[in-house]
Amino acid sequence: MSYLELDNVTKIYPNGTKAVNETSLSISEGELMVFVGPSGCGKSTLLRMIAGLEDITGGEIKLDNRVINKVDPSERDVAMVFQNYALYPHMNVYKNLAYGLKNKGESKEEIEKKVNEVAELLEIKEFLLRKPGQLSGGQRQRVAMGRAIVRNPKAFLFDEPLSNLDAKLRGQVRIEIKKLQKQMGVTSVFVTHDQVEAMTLGDRLAVINEGVIEQVGSPIEVYEKPATYFVAEFIGTPQMNFINGKIHANKFISDEFECSINKDVKDQEVIFGIRPENLKVSANGSIKIKVDLIEKLGADSIIYGYDKSNNYLCYRENGNTKIKANEEISLEIEDENYHLFDQETKKRLN
Amino acid sequence: MSRIFRITVSHSILICGVLLMIVPLWLVFASSTHSNSFIYNEGMQWKIGGEFFDNYDRVLNRKGGFTKEITASGIFYNSFIMAFGIASLSVFVSMMAAYSLVYFKTRFSTLFFWLIFVTLLVPLELRILPSYQIVSDLNLLNSYAGLILPLSASAIATFFFRQYYRSIPEELLEAAKLDGANSWKFFIDFLVPLSKTMIAAMFIFMFVYGYNQYLWPLIMTTSEKYWTVVMGLKMIYGGNSVDRYTYVILSLIPPVIIIVFLQRLFIQGLFQSK
Numbered sequence: 019m020s021y022l023e024l025d026n027v028t029k030i031y032p033n034g035t036k037a038v039n040e041t042s043l044s045i046s047e048g049e050l051m052v053f054v055g056p057s058g059c060g061k062s063t064l065l066r067m068i069a070g071l072e073d074i075t076g077g078e079i080k081l082d083n084r085v086i087n088k089v090d091p092s093e094r095d096v097a098m099v100f101q102n103y104a105l106y107p108h109m110n111v112y113k114n115l116a117y118g119l120k121n122k123g124e125s126k127e128e129i130e131k132k133v134n135e136v137a138e139l140l141e142i143k144e145f146l147l148r149k150p151g152q153l154s155g156g157q158r159q160r161v162a163m164g165r166a167i168v169r170n171p172k173a174f175l176f177d178e179p180l181s182n183l184d185a186k187l188r189g190q191v192r193i194e195i196k197k198l199q200k201q202m203g204v205t206s207v208f209v210t211h212d213q214v215e216a217m218t219l220g221d222r223l224a225v226i227n228e229g230v231i232e233q234v235g236s237p238i239e240v241y242e243k244p245a246t247y248f249v250a251e252f253i254g255t256p257q258m259n260f261i262n263g264k265i266h267a268n269k270f271i272s273d274e275f276e277c278s279i280n281k282d283v284k285d286q287e288v289i290f291g292i293r294p295e296n297l298k299v300s301a302n303g304s305i306k307i308k309v310d311l312i313e314k315l316g317a318d319s320i321i322y323g324y325d326k327s328n329n330y331l332c333y334r335e336n337g338n339t340k341i342k343a344n345e346e347i348s349l350e351i352e353d354e355n356y357h358l359f360d361q362e363t364k365k366r367l368n
Numbered sequence: 369m370s371r372i373f374r375i376t377v378s379h380s381i382l383i384c385g386v387l388l389m390i391v392p393l394w395l396v397f398a399s400s401t402h403s404n405s406f407i408y409n410e411g412m413q414w415k416i417g418g419e420f421f422d423n424y425d426r427v428l429n430r431k432g433g434f435t436k437e438i439t440a441s442g443i444f445y446n447s448f449i450m451a452f453g454i455a456s457l458s459v460f461v462s463m464m465a466a467y468s469l470v471y472f473k474t475r476f477s478t479l480f481f482w483l484i485f486v487t488l489l490v491p492l493e494l495r496i497l498p499s500y501q502i503v504s505d506l507n508l509l510n511s512y513a514g515l516i517l518p519l520s521a522s523a524i525a526t527f528f529f530r531q532y533y534r535s536i537p538e539e540l541l542e543a544a545k546l547d548g549a550n551s552w553k554f555f556i557d558f559l560v561p562l563s564k565t566m567i568a569a570m571f572i573f574m575f576v577y578g579y580n581q582y583l584w585p586l587i588m589t590t591s592e593k594y595w596t597v598v599m600g601l602k603m604i605y606g607g608n609s610v611d612r613y614t615y616v617i618l619s620l621i622p623p624v625i626i627i628v629f630l631q632r633l634f635i636q637g638l639f640q641s642k
Contacts, residue, residue, distance in 0.1 A: 071542050092548035104539035108561045117557075121548035165547075 021047040021205050022068070022173055027077035029063050029229075037063040039229040040077065045222075048203040050196070052220030054210055056252070060229035061209045062177055068207065069098050069175050082172055092121070097166035098175040102182060103158050105150035111137075111161050112146040115168045122169075136168045139198075156187050163195070167202070174199070174206040180215060192218060213253055217241070225249045243357075247364035250291050250357055256320055259297075259331045261290045262361070270358070273327040275304035280354055281368045287361040294320065296355035297333035299341075303350035307331055309343050323347070393620075400424075400613035407609050419610075427614040432604035437592045440615060443600040447579055448622045450515045450596060454578030455571045455626075457520035462570065463563070466529030467555055471541065481530065488523045492584055503588055510591045519578060525570045532566050533559065568634040575626050 022045040029038040038060045045051045053061040066072040068079055070091030079086050086094050097118075106114050112133060119129045137143040140160045150158055159179065166174055176195070180188045196219055199206050210216050216223050217237040225232045225240060225248070233245035244250035250258050263272030264287050268279045272290065297305070307323035310330075319339035322332045333349055341347060358367040395412050402410075402417035428441045469481050492499060499518045508514030536559075544554050560567075582598040589595065595603065597619045601612070 069542075069546065071545070091542075091545045096546070098543070098546055100539045100543060102537065102539055104537065104543035106540065106543070106558065108558075117544075117549075118547035121553070165543075169547075 021045060021049075021082060022051075022207070023078075023080040024064070024068075025078040025080070027064065027067060027079060028075045029060070029067060029072060030075045037229055038067070041229070041231055042077075043224060043231060043234060045205060045207065047205055050199050050206045050208060050219060050221045052208045052210060052216045052223045053226055054213060054216035054220075054223055054252075055226035057211055059226045061211075061226045063229075064226070065098075065175050065177055065207055065209045068173070069096055070094050092118075095172040096175055097169050097171040097173075098177060099162045099166050099179040101178045103150075103162040103179075105158060105161055105165075107150055110147050110149050111142060111153075111164075114150065114161055115164050118165065118169045132168050132170075136164045139167070140164050155183050156191065159183060159191055163198070167198075172205065174204050176206065176208040178210055180210070181212070188215075195219065213255065217253075225252060227252070243366070244291075245366050247289060247291075247359040250359065254293060256294050256332050256334070258291045258293050258357070259329070259333075261292075261325075261329055261331075262287075263290055264288060265358075274306075274325050274329070277304065277351065277356075279358070279368065283358060283367050288367060289359040289361055289364075291357035291359060292351060293355065294332045294334040296352045297331075297349040298352050299335070299347055300350040301348065303348035305331070305349040305351075307347060307349065309341055309345045309347060312339065312341060312343060314338065321347075393617075396613045397617050400610060400617055402610065404608055404610040407613075423610055423614045424618070427611050427618065432600070435592050438595050438600075438604075440600065440604070440618060442593070443595050443597055443604075444619065444622055446512075446515075446594055447597040447619075449512055450581065450585070451575045451578035451622070452626075453512065453516035454519045455574040457516060458522040458525055458574045459567055459570050461520060462522050462525035462529050463555075463559070463567070465526045466533055467559060469526075469530050470533040471551070471554075481526075484523050484526055486523075487521075492519060496583065496587060499584075500587060510589055510594055512594075514588055515581075515585055515594065515596075516578075519581065519584065522570075522574060525574060528570060529563065529566060532563055536562065565634055568630040572627055572630055572634075576623055579623050 024041055024043045026040045026042055027038060028036070028040050030036050041064065043051075053064060055061045063072055067074050068081075070086070070089065074087050081094065081096070106117065109117065115133045115136060116129045119132060124132075133146075134143070137146055140163060142157065142160050142164060145153060145157060145161070150161065153161065159182075162179065179195075180191055183191060192215060195208075208215075208219055210219075220237055222234060222236055223240050224234045227248045233240055233249045235243075235245075240249060240253055244253060244258075247260075251260070261272050261274060263270055265271075265279065265283050265285050267285070268282060270277050270279055270288065270290050305325060307325050309321055309323040311322040313320040313322075317337065319335045319337065319341075320332055321335060321339065321341055322330065325331055331349075335341070356368075359365065360367055395414065398414055398416050399407055399412045400423055401420040402413055403419050406417065407413065429439050431437065431439055465484065469477050469484075503509060503514045503518060506514075508517070540558065541554060544558060549557060580598065581596065585594065585596040586599055589599075601615060601619070604615075
């Protein structure tokens with residue numbers, strides 16, 4: 019059942035910039051949807067429109083069957099966690115959590131009960147009387163979460179809340195957010211530019227580029243079957259390899275190599291994409307590269323090199339590779355795991 | 369060695385500064401405790417004399433002026449009311465003006481800001497005739513309201529509050545909005561407590577400004593009941609040296625009280641935010 023629904027939502031700024039272009043999306047109850055895309059793609063704008071912090075130029079946003087386009091942010095029953103947390107610096111943690119409830123006119127006892135419950139849940143009880151300035155980054159993050167949770171909203175909105183944390187803490191908090199969200203079952207939208215966050219957190223991802231949703235799907239779907247060239251390029255580290263070429267008689271032909279296509283595609287110019295882990299070394303492989311650089315990451319090694327037509331390709335191998343720089347190696351495609359994109363429309367063909 | 373040298377140099381500079389502030393005050397204070405004839409013969413004194421209570425009692429309570437309607441304590445009271453009124457009103461007005469300039473973005477808010485700022489170029493002394501006309505038309509001559517109102521819109525305080533509000537992150541407003549704060553609540557619950565230090569600073573600044581006014585009260589008061597400190601120095605205690613010293617020392621007290629009282633808040637605020 020659709021719970022939070024965006025219907026042809028458009029945002030045009032007064033100066034004429036189109037930040038979000040006729041975007042439609044439906045998010046079901048209890049789902050964690052991640053908006054992912056490069057900076058300036060409109061993902062935050064979309065989130066802020068849901069929150070009511072930006073006016074909606076066109077289209078409709080519905081939450082729990084109520085159109086909320088014109089509803090005041092505080093009446094929308096959504097809570098937001100901001101990138102820099104936006105904790106109230108002059109109030110202690112207790113008051114930070116209680117402020118929203120107080121404005122709703124809830125009784126003192128009620129507020130105290132709710133705040134204590136949330137403080138217990140997030141293990142911030144001992145900080146209740148401290149001010150945000152006296153807390154560490156991770157603790158502030160918890161308080162920001164607490165402020166969202168305590169209002170028991172219909173939807174959580176997260177605006178890149180992990181980007182101010184160091185790498186280790188980010189990993190921990192990510193897991194905590196995921197657990198909490200599942201435990202509470204509150205519909206959530208999480209905005210990030212970090213694809214690891216997107217892949218690990220989301221029930222589904224919406225990959226956004228230049229104000230348009232390029233693809234919506236589960237993380238694995240998006241990874242395995244990117245719908246457009248942009249998604250293929252954006253999701254996955256190291257990036258997917260791309261080789262320009264054309265289709266002729268169900269065969270992909272480039273200057274470098276040929277390979278037969280398992281699906282009927284009409285003759286046209288295409289981009290052939292292949293993920294680094296879908297390449298393997300093979301004595302009679304058709305793709306020949308001269309190794310330029312090797313990154314040994316411990317569990318994996320990533321090998322970069324140029325092919326004859328000067329495409330920079332990379333492939334992933336397990337563990338401590340024996341390959342050396344400047345060596346010539348031949349690669350072949352594993353299990354027909356490749357992606358074809360139309361050169362004009364950039365849409366997926368296979 | 370060089371450290372000791374550095375400390376010695378810096379401390380001597382600081383001590384010189386302190387002396388520069390303190391010595392004239394002490395000289396005036398010590399001289400105010402002698403009898404007039406003694407000061408007349410011997411000049412200003414470094415040591416405290418025996419006439420302290422007599423002198424201070426006489427200056428505070430003797431009726432002065434032509435109509436003998438006012439005492440020095442009455443003058444200090446007038447000036448305190450005037451300065452306090454100007455300080456509180458101008459802080460309030462400036463905060464409101466800055467709030468609307470920063471948070472209610474209309475197309476002309478920058479223009480409005482510059483218009484307000486330009487009034488810095490037109491101080492009261494320059495517009496004293498129209499101001500007098502207005503105050504007189506409003507029947508506010510010889511009243512506290514007349515003393516306070518024309519001086520209670522401060523462009524400089526508006527400027528400082530505006531700059532301060534602009535440094536408050538936008539997310540704070542957005543978070544407050546989601547928490548159900550309307551514009552008035554945001555002002556009271558956020559801007560006022562956050563700008564405590566700024567309020568204290570501006571209050572001190574405007575209090576001293578109001579306390580030091582001379583020309584405006586001189587022109588708009590005809591009744592001696594509304595005389596203020598600087599006028600009093602000229603009119604009542606112009607002649608006798610000891611009375612003048614005593615008056616000067618007494619006139620310091622109201623602003624010193626304000627500064628001592630607010631300085632705590634000021635310093636507290638400075639440490640809290642870091």
